[in-house]
Amino acid sequence: MEYIIVTAVFFVLLMVYFRIATKYNIIDHPNHRTSHSDITVRGGGIIFPIAYLLFIGTEMFFNSDGLYGAEDQPNFFVFGAGFLLITILSFVDDLVDLPTKTRLIFHFIAVTLLLHFVNGFTILPIWELPFVYILAIGILNAYNFMDGINGISGVYSLVILGSLWYVNQEIAPFILKDFIVYPTLACIVFLFFNFRKRAKCFLGDVGSMGIAFWIIALIAMLIIKTGDFKWLLFLSLYGIDTVITIVERIKRRENILEAHRRHLYQLFVNEQKQSHLTVSLLYGLFQLLINIFVILSGLNTWFIFAMILIPTAILYIFLKLNILKKSLIKQS
Template sequence: MIAVAAAAAAGRLCVLLRPLLVRYALARPNARSSHRIPTPQGGGIAVLAGAFLALGLVLLFMPLPAGARDTLLLVMAASVLLAIVGAWDDIKPLPAWLRLILQALCVGLVLLYAAPDVRLFPALPLPLERALALFAGVWFVNLTNFMDGIDWITVMGIVPLCGALALCGILGPLDQGSGLLAAALLGGLVGFAPFNKPSARLFLGDVGSLPIGLLTAYLLYRLAGTGALTAALILPLYHVLDSTITLLRRLARGEKVWEAHRSHFYQQATNNGYAVSEIVAQVALLNLGLIVLGAMTIAFPNFWVQFAGLFAALLLTGILLRRFSRKRFSLAG
């Protein structure tokens, strides 16, 4: 029910906000853009507001374990702060160094106060593990933003992932509060989806992609903390590999990685003859396969199943990245 309520609220808010966003928050085509005409951005406001409205109503009436309510409220507050940073950047672009500092503060707040009990590598000194988690969290926030470059790709990437996490909250191993958060975020994105389908009438904007990255990173961190580290690595694998490989390639070429570009594999695919609808459909299909592999590693927690699941996930993701990077085969050509 929480996902349905969040979807309804987000969809209604998209309708109400769009005229204002057309007037004040048009995204004009640039070197990174896949769109050709100015399109309003800021749909992330509706996604976040719809999700949090539905989640807030649930928190009012549903009993949760001690501390779970406060944890969720803190995560929501940090996400709102990051959404404000994103909105600021949408309206008047921030310097890269300031953007990173503000992102790190929001991620650090969640890490230290919403997930202080999570330990993934007990053999490491706690400060080192926290530093690595902070780096990973900031990177996940940014890669979610980087990957939001064509219509529906964030929807097709995050909705299946949130669906899997919501099920983990119902069936285990994820805690109930995190499962509710995943369901609320899923609903918010579903409500936004009709406005973002190709060709989009509304974009998320940084106001949406940044906090969505934070929420997703938090949920995956929680899942990894239950012992399901392999599943937490598998579920977002397409987004992680596309963005990370692209970043490393740009660094190797000496490019300014904070500047707009069209080097991601999904962007290469648009240049290689794939329609946007085909790209996002293939990403969605891959993500469904990753969910199956992730579930397998949770159900059978022995080393060889973990190894086989991660290897298969890497192989399938690598095949799709390779396909996107090459010209589409055409009989007419």
């Protein structure tokens, strides 16, 4: 019953936000660098800060032991400080384009709070911390780069959260169940409005940064609990697409921070004229297959990384080159 009520609250509050966003012109206008052609409400990802506040409120009133009394649970208020910092900053960035330097400073502060949340400063040797900061901030921005067509980040996040829920329930309990369930319900409600041919709303930076931050925290907790970093592969498809596209753009001497249309999913939509929803489902399905292999495989972690990353990267490059080749033939 609790989850039904929470889901209903998400629906109501998101529809209230739509009215506010329409009134104050918080909308996304299509341009030559985007993959949509309709004016759409921006910032639908505000549902994730709402999910956090509802989670905290529910735990405080109905399960306070989960917040204060359980020694094996982290401090969710520390997570909330970092999470709300990055989502508020990102919402402001949706409204006014903030300087890159400002964003990076706040990302650094938020990741610092995240590391405190997962007890990273105690567990990790000091020489590893710079690499963790780079990885975490990189994942945050990769999630933002990849959110470019209807449904893609919602479906992808739902696959990751579902995988984490299964691991938490059946393999290695590492966090309060509701800390996974609440963002999952938020994802489902968001997809109701976004997974459409003509989306009613987009995530915006507030959503892509918010859900990425939440997922990073969950994966970090799982890695610490199990002592196995193979769970990073839950993000492998987004990672491969982002890294290869950045390398490609650097070779072309392009500004990697500027919007573009060179991700594989964008080429499928813009060059191959594939449906947004089909491409989003394919990305989600491919990542789901990877996650199932990661969960069920008892192989050495490095071997799992090689088995997943190398073939996926080769397939990615092959598909991309093939689409680009066909595009050049059409233009000639």
